[in-house]
Amino acid sequence: MTSKIDITDLSLYRAMAEELNAHPETFTVLGEADMVLALVMRRDEGSDFAVRIRFEGLRCEAVDEVDASEAPLADYFLDGPLAKWQAMFDDIVANGAASGRQTINSLALLATNAGDVRLRGDDPMGVDKFSRFNQTLQEYLDGAARVAVTA
Amino acid sequence: MTVTEPVPTSREHRSYDSLPSASPLGAPLDWKWLKGAKSEWGVRPKIGPRGLTMLDIATGSYGEVPEHPPHRSMAPRGADVDPDTPDMGYILNNKTDVWAENVTELYEEAVARQWSATRDIPWAELPELPDDIEHAMCQVCTTLTEVEMIAADLPAKWMWRMNHDFLEAKMFLCTQIMDEARHAEVFRKRALANGGGLLMSRGSSEGLLRTILEAKTYHQATALMHLLGEGFILDIFRMGELIAPSPVEKRMFRMAMQDEARHVAYGTMHIRYAIEHDPDIAEEIHEALDHGEVVLTQFGTNQDFGSALAVLLGGGVDFIEDRGFPLQAEMQRKQFTSYLARCERAGISRLHRTKLPLDVLGIDPATVLAN
Numbered sequence: 332m333t334s335k336i337d338i339t340d341l342s343l344y345r346a347m348a349e350e351l352n353a354h355p356e357t358f359t360v361l362g363e364a365d366m367v368l369a370l371v372m373r374r375d376e377g378s379d380f381a382v383r384i385r386f387e388g389l390r391c392e393a394v395d396e397v398d399a400s401e402a403p404l405a406d407y408f409l410d411g412p413l414a415k416w417q418a419m420f421d422d423i424v425a426n427g428a429a430s431g432r433q434t435i436n437s438l439a440l441l442a443t444n445a446g447d448v449r450l451r452g453d454d455p456m457g458v459d460k461f462s463r464f465n466q467t468l469q470e471y472l473d474g475a476a477r478v479a480v481t482a
Numbered sequence: 483m484t485v486t487e488p489v490p491t492s493r494e495h496r497s498y499d500s501l502p503s504a505s506p507l508g509a510p511l512d513w514k515w516l517k518g519a520k521s522e523w524g525v526r527p528k529i530g531p532r533g534l535t536m537l538d539i540a541t542g543s544y545g546e547v548p549e550h551p552p553h554r555s556m557a558p559r560g561a562d563v564d565p566d567t568p569d570m571g572y573i574l575n576n577k578t579d580v581w582a583e584n585v586t587e588l589y590e591e592a593v594a595r596q597w598s599a600t601r602d603i604p605w606a607e608l609p610e611l612p613d614d615i616e617h618a619m620c621q622v623c624t625t626l627t628e629v630e631m632i633a634a635d636l637p638a639k640w641m642w643r644m645n646h647d648f649l650e651a652k653m654f655l656c657t658q659i660m661d662e663a664r665h666a667e668v669f670r671k672r673a674l675a676n677g678g679g680l681l682m683s684r685g686s687s688e689g690l691l692r693t694i695l696e697a698k699t700y701h702q703a704t705a706l707m708h709l710l711g712e713g714f715i716l717d718i719f720r721m722g723e724l725i726a727p728s729p730v731e732k733r734m735f736r737m738a739m740q741d742e743a744r745h746v747a748y749g750t751m752h753i754r755y756a757i758e759h760d761p762d763i764a765e766e767i768h769e770a771l772d773h774g775e776v777v778l779t780q781f782g783t784n785q786d787f788g789s790a791l792a793v794l795l796g797g798g799v800d801f802i803e804d805r806g807f808p809l810q811a812e813m814q815r816k817q818f819t820s821y822l823a824r825c826e827r828a829g830i831s832r833l834h835r836t837k838l839p840l841d842v843l844g845i846d847p848a849t850v851l852a853n
Contacts (some may be wrong), residue, residue, distance in 0.1 A: 360602055361740075362595030363532060388532050436736070437723045440816065455827035456584050456751060462716065462743030463591065466736050 336475060338420050339372065339380040339413070341396045346478040348384070348391035351471050355389055358471075363388045364464040366457075369408035371399050372416045373445075380413070384471070386464065391471060406457030409439065411448030419448070420475050428473040435472060436465050514562070521562050532594075536586050536650060549577045551647035559647040574644045574700055578759045580651045582751035588744050589650055592657035597737050599668035608676045608730045614799045615727050620678035621790035622725070623669040628683055629715065630669065632691045633745060634662035636707050640700050654748060661741040668734050682786040690781040693774055701756055701763055702770035705830070708749020710774045713824050714782070716742040717817040718791075724809075725794035746824070753828040767830050775837040782814060815843050822850040 337343065351358060364386045372380045381402050385393040402408035415438070422433035432441060439450040439461070452458040461468070498517040504510055512518070527538045539545075544560040551559075554575070555567035574580050582588075611619070637655035644652055673680050694711055697703035719742055722735020756763050782788070788810065793799055795813065796806025818838050822845070825832045833847045840847070 360597060362597075363591070364595075365591075432724065434723050436720055436739075440720050440724075455754075456747065459743060459747040459750070462720065463740055463747065465740060465743075469736070 335417065336420050336424055338416055341382060341394070343475065343478065344370075344382050344384065344394045347471055347474040348394050350474040350478050351391050358467060359389055361464075361467050361470065364467040366407075366460040366464050366468075367405045368461075368468065369397065369402035369405040370416070371402045371408055371410040372413040373399075373411065374413050381408075386467060386471075403451070403453050405452070406454065406460045407450060407452035409435065409448055409461075410445075410451050411438075411442070412446060415446075415448050419472075423473055423475045427476045429469065435469055436462075519562050521560055535590050536653075537590065540586060547577060547581065547650075548647055551575060551645045553647070554645065556646045559649060570646070572643055572645045574640070574648070576760075577648065578756045578763070579700055580644050580648045580752065582651070582748050582755050584751045585654050585748060586650045588748050589654040589657060592654065592661065592741075592744055595740060596657075596660070597664070599664050599671060602737065603668060603671075603734055604730055605671070605675055607728070609728050611676065611727050612798060614793060615797075616676060616678045617681065618790040618793035619676075619725075619727060619731065620673045621681045621786055622794065623673040624681045624683060625687060625784070625787040625790075626669040626715075626718075627666050627673065627680070628687055629691060629711075630662050630665040632662075632694055633707055633712055634659040634666075636694055636697075636703055639695065640703060643700075658745050658748075661745070665738050665741065668738065672731065672734060684784070684786060686780050686784040687787070690774075690777045693777045697770060699766060701753070701766055704749050704752055705767045705770050706774045708746055709753060709824055709828060709830075710771060710778055710821065712742055712745045712749065713821050714778060714817055716746050717813075717820050721791075721795075721813055724813075725791060727794065750824055750828045753830055757829045764830055768832075768835060771825075771830075771832060772835070772837055775832075779838060782817070811844075815845055818843055819845055819850050822847075826850065 365388070367383065367385045369381055369383045374380070379399040381397050381399040383393075383395050383397045383401070383405055384391060402410065419429065419433045419435070419438060422431070423429050429435065432438070435448075438448040441447065442449040450458065450461050452461075498513060501513050501516075502511060522543045525539075525542055525544065527534065527541050530538055547559070553563050553567060554569040554572050555563065556570060557563040557567055637658055641652050641655055646652070670680070690711065694703065694706045697706055716739065719735045719739035722739065723732055726732040726735060753767060757767075789802070791813075792802050792806035792810040794806075795809040796802045796804070818840075822832055822836065822838075833850060838845075
């Protein structure tokens with residue numbers, strides 16, 4: 332693959348949802364998950380990209396582009412510079428799944444400031460869901476390696 | 483979803499007046515269960531797409547958890563309870579003693595997300611590791627095997643003292659016990675699976691475990707176990723991706739992390755619920771954490787566990803001073819910051835009372851509040 336995956340294209344996230352829903356054997360062992368999260372990708376020049384993703388039971392039920400200001404309405408949101416998100420997705424595409432410190436858990440764990448991908452949220456029960464359903468989210472994100480959406 | 487549908491009319495207008503008043507053996511029969519029941523009758527919860535959940539059946543009076551249950555028996559909440567049912571000796575008879583707003587949801591989640599340490603970890607893919615890395619992983623797994631069962635022993639110690647009307651809380655704690663059995667299993671298996679073995683166990687771990695187990699009240703116990711101990715271990719599991727030398731260990735830590743997060747979620751919201759409804763409990767919890775933080779610091783600086791973690795973080799003994807110890811210090815700062823942030827969420831701010839050496843750890847209280 333010569334071109335980077337376009338991570339500000341909503342169709343990528345919808346294709347990842349379809350991928351996940353089409354292959355329940357991959358993640359069913361992880362069990363049901365009920366959570367709404369948002370991924371917020373900050374651009375230096377503004378016009379941030381944000382996508383809200385809803386998991387229900389054993390499916391990813393909804394993927395919608397939202398204004399970044401709506402991200403706090405989700406159970407939790409993951410907020411970071413576009414370049415950091417790009418590096419994460421590029422790693423997923425290159426390795427078939429997130430490797431090393433590019434897993435969403437490691438990125439959030441190692442985050443120290445707004446220059447990193449941080450775990451954020453206003454509701455403590457909502458923020459908990461990041462850890463409780465972490466592998467379901469990781470499986471979803473790893474699906475980027477399997478969908479043919481490139482810029 | 484708690485929609486109740488009407489009972490079919492075929493069940494109406496039956497008469498039970500001509501039933502026998504004694505059994506064939508002469509025992510009296512009053513048929514109260516059939517014709518005299520005072521409990522809510524006609525409940526028919528709507529079955530959701532994933533089946534019938536505990537949330538679905540928390541409908542009508544069956545969904546009402548009393549603040550102060552009138553009974554001390556094992557009678558199911560919502561049943562008609564004879565006044566002469568025996569007292570089972572429960573001592574946790576206030577809802578604030580055990581409840582958390584998220585406990586029923588957490589129970590369903592736990593049941594839905596069980597996994598098998600035998601089947602769901604790709605043990606056959608364990609690679610041959612350098613000697614120092616294998617030793618370090620085995621030491622970490624030795625310590626984790628040692629500490630995990632405390633989170634099974636402790637609820638087991640208290641559950642039989644919990645009023646049976648708090649059934650959902652007891653059911654959730656049962657799942658926690660199962661989770662911890664699986665954690666003890668998976669870490670023991672990893673220690674033995676790759677040609678290594680179980681390594682050092684010393685008193686510094688036992689001090690923390692004893693403190694948790696001997697807590698005088700359940701509030702103190704849950705603060706020590708869920709907020710402090712399990713919160714600390716949750717962060718170790720989150721760190722697992724950084725210390726795992728192969729995808730096998732990554733999988734092991736990730737799966738355990740999800741379980742542990744449920745336990746911490748219960749403890750955090752239980753403490754929050756208790757303090758919101760009875761602010762006097764806060765001081766009792768503070769006292770426990772004053773002591774708990776001291777022993778946690780001893781545990782966190784355990785030379786065996788700590789140096790093994792540093793070897794894994796650094797990538798081998800040759801890198802322990804350049805990479806291992808600095809990364810470990812960074813991780814410890816995150817662990818303790820995470821604990822203090824968790825206390826904030828639980829409504830028990832420790833920022834101005836903590837016994838943790840914040841200056842030594844390099845923790846800025848403002849950073850805690852931003853977490």
